Amino acid sequence: MGKKYSLDTLQKFLDKYKCFEELGFNEFHINVYYLEWQGNKGNIIFNDFLWSLFNKAIDLNGDYFSSTGDEYGFYFNNYLIYSNMARFRSEEGANKKVINKFIKLAQDASYQRDVCNLNENLEYQVVIISGGCCGYCDSLNNTKYDLDYYNRKPRLDVTKCTRETGCNCCTSIIVKRDKNGRIMRK
Numbered sequence: 001m002g003k004k005y006s007l008d009t010l011q012k013f014l015d016k017y018k019c020f021e022e023l024g025f026n027e028f029h030i031n032v033y034y035l036e037w038q039g040n041k042g043n044i045i046f047n048d049f050l051w052s053l054f055n056k057a058i059d060l061n062g063d064y065f066s067s068t069g070d071e072y073g074f075y076f077n078n079y080l081i082y083s084n085m086a087r088f089r090s091e092e093g094a095n096k097k098v099i100n101k102f103i104k105l106a107q108d109a110s111y112q113r114d115v116c117n118l119n120e121n122l123e124y125q126v127v128i129i130s131g132g133c134c135g136y137c138d139s140l141n142n143t144k145y146d147l148d149y150y151n152r153k154p155r156l157d158v159t160k161c162t163r164e165t166g167c168n169c170c171t172s173i174i175v176k177r178d179k180n181g182r183i184m185r186k
């Protein structure tokens with residue numbers, strides 16, 4: 001049985017899931033949402049309400065992107081939200097398949113965030129960094145792929161990760177260097 005929150009432990013939840021604070025949610029907003037939620041649902045499971053806050057955060061982040069066009073900020077926030085969602089599901093005792101669904105969304109958002117600010121004159125590579133999850137992930141640790149190649153076929157497949165609490169890996173984008181260590185330009 002996983003962790004259950006209540007209105008009394010809301011602050012504990014907010015301290016743990018930083019995406020809400022980062023996105024400017026305060027206790028007032030949350031109380032308003034809670035009243036709305038209570039109005040719409042007869043039987044209230046508080047964790048379901050908390051889950052609805054994550055979905056609210058995704059919607060608000062979409063609005064943020066529509067009004068600002070800030071692609072980097074959009075993916076940055078989505079990474080934060082999805083990784084917090086994965087953590088919440090894990091805390092609730094979900095299985096790795098469910099957790100990895102959100103980890104995959106978080107990994108994709110982090111990748112999209114990283115490609116936002118690249119210099120178009122330089123060559124880049126993607127490097128996979130294993131979180132020490134399992135044999136599959138460790139076998140990919142530190143492997144590098146050219147960006148175009150990786151875009152066509154991402155190599156990190158979280159569905160193959162066997163870690164019970166979800167995949168812990170990430171990718172990072174690095175400037176491609178030649179065999180003498182010099183930065184490669186296009």
Ligand SMILES: [Zn+2]
Binds near residue numbers: 130133166
């Ligand atoms: Zn992994």
